[in-house]
Amino acid sequence: MNREANSSIRCTVSQCAHHCESENYCSLDTITVGTHEKNPTDEQCTDCQSFAVK
Numbered sequence: 001m002n003r004e005a006n007s008s009i010r011c012t013v014s015q016c017a018h019h020c021e022s023e024n025y026c027s028l029d030t031i032t033v034g035t036h037e038k039n040p041t042d043e044q045c046t047d048c049q050s051f052a053v054k
């Protein structure tokens with residue numbers, strides 16, 4: 001698949017369908033980031049909600 005890297009969104013989640021496999025970038029124009037915590041305290045509390053399984 002030929003995805004175009006969005007240089008504004010770096011991402012290392014190569015398991016995602018939107019990841020540019022040869023480069024650590026997302027191919028989407030925009031993403032949504034959210035949280036699964038009531039009171040997020042560090043980056044591990046946040047999630048990319050645009051993730052899609054390959």
Ligand code: SF4
Nearest residue numbers: 011016019026048050
């Ligand atoms: S949708 Fe989210 S997880 Fe998937 S490549 Fe883009 S930034 Fe990474």
